[in-house]
Amino acid sequence: MPELVISALGVTSAIGQGKAAFAEALFAGRHAFGRLQRPGRSEPGDDSACFLGAEIADLSLPPRLPARSARTASLAAQVAAATLQEAWDEARLDQVDAGRIGLVVGGSNMQQRELVRLQAEFAGRAQYLRPSYATSFLDTDICGLCTELFGIRGFACTLGAASASGQIALIQAAQAVAAGQADACIALGALMDLSYWECQALRSAGAMGSDVFAGEPAQACRPFDRRRDGFIYGENCAALVVETAASARARGLEPYAHIAGCAWVMDANRSTNPSHEGELRALRQALGQAGVDAAMIDYVNPHGTGSPLGDETELRAICDAGLAAASINATKSITGHGLTAAGAVELAAVALQLRAGRLHPTRNLDDPVAPGLNWVGAQARQQSVRWAVSLSMGFGGFNSAVCLRHPQA
Amino acid sequence: MAEVKSWDEVYAIVLKHVRDVLPELQSHAFQPSDSLRELGANSIDRADIVMEVMETLSLDIPRVELLGPRCIGELVDLIHAKLGNA
Incomplete structure (x- = not known):
């Protein structure tokens, strides 16, 4: 298997657009949580519904996105284009044969709020529904838009794996490059644009918080803290460029990280409950593929959503995999849970931390469920990381793990 | 109910x-001989334009009857004729 790297990346998030702003906010532990305000995030006429989360305030669109395309592009698609632009420029993908560039968009059902709004707008006059809905309602419109804007002529697809989608997009991109299907493949964890319908169901199902901190949005997102009561949503998106180390070097790029090992396994379980066995299996497979002993792992970037059962299950799996001594923090405590985007955003966070030699803090970790672990608490920590592992899980039994190595390690 | 309008009003x-669908053309000096396709509208853009016009004019006619115009002027001719018959 060729040596694969993450050679470039782009991030758009509620805490900042662009990786520099994102990293700065991460290391400062600066959040953007509040009441969700975007149209379509509360039931029309009902001001009592109050969902918490973090929304992107001022999206800067890439100049190459024409107004005619932006008109019918969903928020998820616009954010994808903006995020891809950053990764594209950094990777100098204009120098790569367009027919040898692939795009894997992680996520399914990403445009829910857009669809709800459009259906409400045309209710009672359906015969005048704009015909472009025929293409824009498809998640794959994100593939169409991005490949058109950037001239990508290799392969593209969406890949759904619930909240593991972003990480599994990276795994699929790595497999495509390893198989020779593409010379460079972009894994994009797409923004999941929730409508009030999904927010309501996720709250009712007990997955989304926060009843406890309804009046204190800054307190609500608290993975691994004893007072957590569910995940808090965050709008975000990341694009990661995967290629061989040789290909990146040929264009003068210094990779962020080597992709040393990947695992993607199911629990044979349609439901939402986590599986210690599945998570442990994913961790062991990823470390095994990397050929690294658990004791060598310096840093764990967990899925860590703030789910009462999910967090505890994950910590047990991490400990049982022999990773109890590694530094650990929770990216979602700062960014919120991007659902389909989360796995890619967190791999971007790992890559940026590897490069900075610094680990970001964990917000609201006042009383950790496992106080004996090596938590990065309220303050960022200087630490050179050689080996890191990141986990993702998704409803319906998805577990994945990716092991990254510092390029100089 | 569709009301009768002059050709210039329909135009x-x-x-x-x-201009709604193709915002880049805000300052374009349109001629009836302009082709939407040549102005950069793809088939979905053209369908959106026609649908918005239909709603503004409260027209509800089969789309197949609006196929064929090769330029904006011919599209206006066709819609204008439909209004006259309504």
Whole structure:
């Protein structure tokens, strides 16, 4: 298997657009949580519904996105284009044969709020529904838009794996490059644009918080803290460029990280409950593929959503995999849970931390469920990381793990 | 119910919706001989334009009857004729 790297990346998030702003906010532990305000995030006429989360305030669109395309592009698609632009420029993908560039968009059902709004707008006059809905309602419109804007002529697809989608997009991109299907493949964890319908169901199902901190949005997102009561949503998106180390070097790029090992396994379980066995299996497979002993792992970037059962299950799996001594923090405590985007955003966070030699803090970790672990608490920590592992899980039994190595390690 | 409008009124309505769908053409000096395709509208853009015009004019006619115009002027001719018959 060729040596694969993450050679470039782009991030758009509620805490900042662009990786520099994102990293700065991460290391400062600066959040953007509040009441969700975007149209379509509360039931029309009902001001009592109050969902918490973090929304992107001022999206800067890439100049190459024409107004005619932006008109019918969903928020998820616009954010994808903006995020891809950053990764594209950094990777100098204009120098790569367009027919040898692939795009894997992680996520399914990403445009829910857009669809709800459009259906409400045309209710009672359906015969005048704009015909472009025929293409824009498809998640794959994100593939169409991005490949058109950037001239990508290799392969593209969406890949759904619930909240593991972003990480599994990276795994699929790595497999495509390893198989020779593409010379460079972009894994994009797409923004999941929730409508009030999904927010309501996720709250009712007990997955989304926060009843406890309804009046204190800054307190609500608290993975691994004893007072957590569910995940808090965050709008975000990341694009990661995967290629061989040789290909990146040929264009003068210094990779962020080597992709040393990947695992993607199911629990044979349609439901939402986590599986210690599945998570442990994913961790062991990823470390095994990397050929690294658990004791060598310096840093764990967990899925860590703030789910009462999910967090505890994950910590047990991490400990049982022999990773109890590694530094650990929770990216979602700062960014919120991007659902389909989360796995890619967190791999971007790992890559940026590897490069900075610094680990970001964990917000609201006042009383950790496992106080004996090596938590990065309220303050960022200087630490050179050689080996890191990141986990993702998704409803319906998805577990994945990716092991990254510092390029100089 | 569709109301009768002059050719120039229909032309102005069509141009308004062309500019809605193709915002880059805000300052374009339109001619009836302009082809939407040549102005950069793809088939979905053209369908959106026609649909917006239909709603503005409260027209509900089978789309197949609006196929064929090769330029904006011919589209206006066709819609204008439909209004006259309504």
